[in-house]
Structures are given as C-alpha cells and as structure tokens.
Amino acid sequence: MVFQKRSSLEMESGGGSHVAEMPRVPKSARGKRSIRKKESQGQVMCAFDLLATVAGKLLDEGEGSLGNASSGTPAVDASPKDVRVKQEQCDEEAKHFKNEVMDQDSCNESALVSHIAFQRPVNHNGRKGEDPEGSHAVIEDPKAKSEALDKESSMISCTKAELGCSFAAITDRWSPESVESGAFTGDAAAIAMPATTSGFHKNAPDMYNLLDPMDVDVKPPPLVSSDSTGEMPLYGNKIRRSTSFPRVPKGGAGFTVDRDEDDDDKSSGCTHPSTATNRGFRPNCTAGHSRVKKLLACKHRKVAPARMHKGDLSYSGEHCEIPFTFSFFEENCIDGSHIQTSLLYSYLSSLILLDVDRKPSFRNKKMYYTRQRTQRSTFKRRKMFDRHSAQVSEEYAKANTKFAARDSQTVSLEANKGTNSTAFQKSHESSDCHVKLRIKSFKVPELLIEIPETATVGSLKKTVLEAVNAILGGGLRVGVLHHGKKVRDDNKTLMQAGISHDEVLDNLGFSLEPNCAPHPSQLSPPEDNEFMETVDTTEPLARIAPADSSSKHGEVDASQELALAPLSANYQGSDHDFVHSPGGMSSPDKASTNSRAIVPVTPADSNAGAIVPANKAKRSPEQGQRRIRRPFSVAEVEALVLAVEKLGTGRWRDVKLRAFDNAKHRTYVDLKDKWKTLVHTASISPQQRRGEPVPQELLDRVLAAQAYWSQQQAKLQPKTPPLAEALLLT
C-alpha cells in the first residue's frame, strides 16, 4: 500500500516523558510486516485461468464480430435508469472485489477472467473487430446483443450495464484507486478491460500501469510498488497524510490514526467504495430508474454478502416473494453444433476455451423463465436458481475447447445440458493429455427479485435477465471440485490436481459460487468438502433487496473498508482508501488476518440492507441516523492501545487527539467504548470473540494497561496514604 508517511515526531514529541510507562514488554515484532510480495502469485497461471484467458482472447478475435467496438460507454443504449442501476451494481461489485482480493488471491484471478470471458460471448454479432487499442473490444454493441438475446431492448441495456460493472469490478480489483477516485467510468472500464484481459496475469504493478490511464483524479502515489497497488490512497484530495511511527519500545512514539476524510457523505465519494462509486456514477445516470432497476441493483449489492439480514427478506410488508424458476433453453441449434447459448454458456466460456470456429452463437438464444408460483399481490418475486428450483443448463456440443496450459496440456470441455450440476462425463480423446469434460449443468445461486405488480412481463423478463447477467457477469466464480474436494490451488495444473485425461471425470465438479462472499475455504480451511455447501454460500448471493429499503449502503462500504484495513504499523485511519490488491498481502500472517477480518465484517455490513442503494434522503437524511458501523481495525486497536498505555484510561479526549486525531469518525466516546470492549474481549475466551480477531498480543496489552491505569486511578482517588495503599495493594 502506499501511504504517505510523515514524521511522527510532531505527534509525540513529549510522548516518552509522559506519565507512566507501561510495564509491557516492547514488541519488536509489532508493526513489522514483511512486505515481500508473493512472487508466485499471479505468475503461475492456473489451468482455468489460462483457459479463461485464452477463451477470452479467442472470442475476442474470432468473435470480435460480436460487439462493436464502440462502446466506450456501457450505457450508450441503455436507458438512463438501467445505467444507473448498473452502475450501482458495479459499485457493489467493486466492493466485493475488494473483499475478494483479500480473501482469495488465487481465486481472484479466475474470477476476473471469468468476467472478461463472460462478457465477450454475450455479444456476438457485431463487428468483428478487434479494436486497435483493444480497449473497446470488450464492450459490445448493445444492439447486437439485444437481437441475439431477445427482442427486449431493455435487455441490451442491462447487458451493457453489466459489462460496465464487470469492468468496474476488475478495475477495482487491480486498481482500487481508479474506482474510488471516481475516475471509473464506462470508458475507463473499457480501457481497463483489454488490458486486463491481455495482461491478466501480470503482476499488480503491471496492472496498475495498464490501468493507469484511468486515473483521473489521482496520481499514482509516489511510493507505488507492486505491493502497494492494492492499497492506494485515492482521490487526490483524499490522500491522507498518514503518520506512521515505528513503534518505539518505550514510549516516545505513538500511533496516529490517519484522518479519514471520511465524512461519509461529503467525501468525494471515494471514501466508501460503494458510496463513492455510486456517486461517481450518478452524474452520468439519469434519475428515475424504475423500481425494478432499483431492485435489481439492490440485488446485486446483496450478492456480495453471503449472509443476509433478517430484514433483507422482510422488506416491506407490501411485498411478497414469489418463487420462480429460471431456466435457459436452447432455442436453436446452430450449425448443428448444438451450441447452447445461455448466459451460462458465456460464463462457462470463461472456463472453457472454444474453438474459434465453433463459437457458439448466442443470437437465437432466448431465455425463458417460468413462473412457478405467485403469492398474493406482491411485487417481490423470488427466483431460485439451481438447487432451489431452477436449473440452468448449458450445453454446447462439441464445443471443443482447447487451451494450452503451461504444461501444454490441453483441455476440452463439453458441456451438455443435463440435470446434475456436478455431473461430468469424460470422453476419451486420442492419446494426448487432453481432458474432456462434460458439464451437464451448473447450479445457479438463488436470486431474489422484487418487482412491482404493475410491471410488465417484459420488464420482468428484463429484470430477470439483468439479474442473471449480474450474477453471471460478476457475482460468481467457479469452484472446482475433485473427488469431492475443492481444488483451491488455482496454480495447480490439472495434472497436478489429479485431473488427467484418463481419469474418471465423474469425480470432477464445478460449482458457481458468489465471489463476493468470503470464500469458505478461507473461513474454514478444514472443510474442504463443502461442495454442497457452496450452495449455501451461494444462495444469498443473488438476493435482490428492495429498492426502497432504506439503504445505508454507505455503511457497508465503510465497514468493509475497515475490515480490509491492513494491519500495518501505521494506521491509516481513513475509512476509505483501503483497497487491497493481491500484491498487498504479502506476509502470511497479514494475509490471514485480513481475510479473517473480512469475514465477520462483511456479512454484517452487507446485511444491514446497506447494500441497497436507496435514496439516502429517504431515511432521515438529517442526523437521526445511527452512525454507520465501523469496526476497529487491528491497526486502530493498536493505535488505541498504544495511546492508552501512555495516557491512561481516563483521558479519552487526549487519546483521540493523540492517536485518532485524523480519524474523524472516531470520537473519544468511541475510543472509550472500544477500550471497554477490548477489555471485555481480552477477558473472554478467543472462541467467544467475534469480528476481526485482535492479536492476542494487543489484548494482553489492553489488560495490562487497564490494570495499570486502574491501579493508578485507585491510588489517586482515595487519597489514601501510600502506606494504606501499599497495604491494600498487597
């Protein structure tokens, strides 16, 4: 991460001489963070990534026809509403990505690829071209797509929007600043896309460079390094002046939490990814988005968090949920290739490389949705994918896909429409080491959609499509299971993973998982057999929150950001600015800490319905609002502990000034409260603790400081003579 650091001297000039020093043992280790970067990361391309990448390229080249290059602006044809919605979604996605970055490095790449690949297939008829710069290649012509998919023009817009979102996500992932800075726009996305696609495996730094052009507002931090890519201060004005103090064993130095500009609202919007992003987009969007759109957007937001709030489902009484079955049908067989083109297909393409010649045509595909049941007069419809009610099948015959892996291994996948999502059939291929897989179907995460009763069927279709696109486009990632175990190492070759051409592929399975939710693997490594659990994780994914639900999406963002906040010696107190890039996580412990941190935080935040982009105004715009929850990051805790150790427990204002002067969202009351909770936390068993784990070391210090200062207080208070005191203490 790149932080600007300033001398700490200004802060703690007199620190060392301060009152009492804590008897604590200096922890030299603290604050030391190996910044070494993971080299392996990103260098090795996992087979799937490779596939995806190749597929994307092929599609791009061979199929360039799909889209027209024009799309620098995702929303060209889209109606303003759509655009807006999508943008919002994008925000969400971006946010998710951020999380994702932390929680799954290896997976990220795949996800990214998926996005890219996915996008391409969608548009088909179009120009063929590759645009010189390739920057626009990604964005397809909405029109073409519309024809291909359906008659509803609306769909087109949706698609486009979706693309934009995906881009956003990607961009965000690699170049947080771009997103936060608000520089992210359709154009930016367009530009980013190509780069991403082609340079996908590049290291973060490279990515940064590629994305660089996008940075409008922000200049690359001087210190940008590969590691820092992920976390960069954004928004020029937002670049925080952070202070970092190397911790001094006894005293003179202090931690200061950087000021965060955070006024959630006022900040240029960079502060909270989602919030900021939204704002950034808004300008471009036209107001008046339909409820459906909103809903969709909400849904999208929801996608990230695996868990939902109780409230999520109980939106307003006026809505009821209607389960839906959503399925794709192959409408036509093209070229006798039986190519099924569903969105899934496109998604699938990320995994599978199709021969250029055999590219499936999406044009005639139609999506059908079946309404299974309706409840009263409700607006809300619940669509369940896969395991719940609907099943999506993807099929393409003989779509041989080849991709060259590092080891020159080629894999061919054949997906047939089927019933079982995990079933595979392996077909033998001559003698080469090619693996042929047949994916009968994918399970799709549940999707919740809310739509007004008055909406037209067309709009419903459109909504559903959007939702699906949203999910497929950015909310999912693919999981690979082998023999019931999740193959987490994306860098493994198929061969290494035991997936060989002569093996029974029945043992191989794929799953669609929300890429926003913390990956189970991170949460509970031991449980490798959660293939089925994937579903659970996935389920909440697609929920669409009611548009009107009051939203505090800002909260979500903020929280997440905090969660992501790196545990670094120098706490950058800002609420925003914390974007992590794969490169950012270098030290193992750091990484682990981060990932864990995310877990608790993300869910909570997201759940709060925060994801809903609701009109802020709606809910008491004034001040009655409860402040958004912003869990203390480890860095903040450390800063707090340090300050309290030095100042004591009764001088919260001073503590604030000393260590959180720049963190506007942390009041002395907050610090006091936090201390209270820390003391409590330290006194309970680790198993009972929740949220981002606080290093035991810090907790120990908390207890020590608490004890120490309590004692000091006791001494002064009673004014008892030293003797008495001694006696008492004894």
Add this chain to the structure above:
DNA sequence: TTTAGGG
C-alpha cells in the same frame, strides 16, 4: 464538552 456508564 468531556467523562463515565448503562443500554
């Protein structure tokens, strides 16, 4: 406003 605590 700041502390200190309960909610």
Add this chain to the structure above:
DNA sequence: CCCTAAA
C-alpha cells in the same frame, strides 16, 4: 454505537 447524567 447510542444516550445521558454529571462534572
């Protein structure tokens, strides 16, 4: 985090 009594 919020709310408040007290200081």
